Amino acid sequence: MNQIRKHALLLGAALAMLFVANSAAQAQEEIDWNDELTSRFTFNGYAQAGFDWNNKGGNETNSYNLKRTLFWAKARITDRWSFLFMTDFNSVVQEFYSDFRVTKNSAMTVRLGQFKNSLTIENPMSPTTLELVDVCSQGVTYLTGCGSDPMHGVNYGRDLGLKVYGDLFKGQFYYEAAIMSGAGINRVDNNTDKDYQLHLEYRPIPGLRFVTTGQLGTGHAIGTAAWNNGIAVGDNYRRNRYSAGVEYKFGSFAPAKYKEARPISLRGEWLGGKDGGVISQGGYLTAVVPLVDGLDVVASGDYFDYNKDVIGWKQANGTIGIQYWFYKKCRLQLQYTRCICGSNFGPDYNKLQAQMQVAF
Numbered sequence: 001m002n003q004i005r006k007h008a009l010l011l012g013a014a015l016a017m018l019f020v021a022n023s024a025a026q027a028q029e030e031i032d033w034n035d036e037l038t039s040r041f042t043f044n045g046y047a048q049a050g051f052d053w054n055n056k057g058g059n060e061t062n063s064y065n066l067k068r069t070l071f072w073a074k075a076r077i078t079d080r081w082s083f084l085f086m087t088d089f090n091s092v093v094q095e096f097y098s099d100f101r102v103t104k105n106s107a108m109t110v111r112l113g114q115f116k117n118s119l120t121i122e123n124p125m126s127p128t129t130l131e132l133v134d135v136c137s138q139g140v141t142y143l144t145g146c147g148s149d150p151m152h153g154v155n156y157g158r159d160l161g162l163k164v165y166g167d168l169f170k171g172q173f174y175y176e177a178a179i180m181s182g183a184g185i186n187r188v189d190n191n192t193d194k195d196y197q198l199h200l201e202y203r204p205i206p207g208l209r210f211v212t213t214g215q216l217g218t219g220h221a222i223g224t225a226a227w228n229n230g231i232a233v234g235d236n237y238r239r240n241r242y243s244a245g246v247e248y249k250f251g252s253f254a255p256a257k258y259k260e261a262r263p264i265s266l267r268g269e270w271l272g273g274k275d276g277g278v279i280s281q282g283g284y285l286t287a288v289v290p291l292v293d294g295l296d297v298v299a300s301g302d303y304f305d306y307n308k309d310v311i312g313w314k315q316a317n318g319t320i321g322i323q324y325w326f327y328k329k330c331r332l333q334l335q336y337t338r339c340i341c342g343s344n345f346g347p348d349y350n351k352l353q354a355q356m357q358v359a360f
Helices: 004-025 031-040 139-141
Strands: 041-056 059-076 079-090 095-101 111-114 156-170 172-182 193-204 210-217 217-222 236-253 260-273 279-290 296-305 314-329 332-339 348-360
Touching: 031 059, 095 217, 139 260, 139 279, 139 296
Parallel strands: none
Antiparallel strands: 041 059, 041 348, 059 079, 079 095, 095 111, 111 156, 156 172, 172 193, 193 210, 210 236, 217 236, 236 260, 260 279, 279 296, 296 314, 314 332, 332 348
């Protein structure tokens, strides 16, 4: 209850700031607040909850879970200036940033605050659209700071910083260039260096995009990793990242009563990084094929080696499942995953996951 109360107070304070900023921006003597709320403020949210079953080395475990309960408010202060605040009632404040569009078109917008970093194809995408119950592949989860890197901590793929982004050449080219703190969310920078990130997309035809991303940065270890014995708690270390991938969505199939027609989707990416002297590398391929009404088949395979120079630190996952969109952004998911582990991760195991997503 204390955590929920804390989030509610923070959200209330942010909304109060939005009202003050919006009021200060008005040139009119009389304001119709109903119209202002309707036209300038938007509110969104979603929740994901489900059930997991695991069988590892003959040891069976099962549990219900509430993974995410996010809510965000966005204010359009002027035609070019906006502000967003997002919190997860299940964890911590996720995002708070302001966007200012510099150009008359979408060629350049500046973002300042806390937001998702620009690495990989998957990290900037919303969990409400990603196909796996586990959201991202293990390589993306590790390299972007989503939670599986003990040296960097759990940062949900987000950081504090400054970003410039936009569309060029009639939308065929998209870019993001960012200078980030490197310490992660809700955390004061713990060294004098910054992370420099670049995200480039080429979209030659509708539905097809080629994406490459990279980072030159310096980490500050808040924990240790068994696959990287050269970095101790408190050490500053090189933390570089790269990725190259492609996504193709083609055709519109299986229109449903409550969901727009969905395309066949194919997405693959090769990615890696260097933490100190340790090189990690891997990739994934995910496919979604609509069948009928709101029903899709989902298949994915991913591989990641956490230390290329030491045997036993790699893992491969294969996932097959279905998802059913029963109302717009709402869906049911059921997936089976076979995990083939390197010797240092223990025995291979099976995982069965079910999840409901409700969003508005």
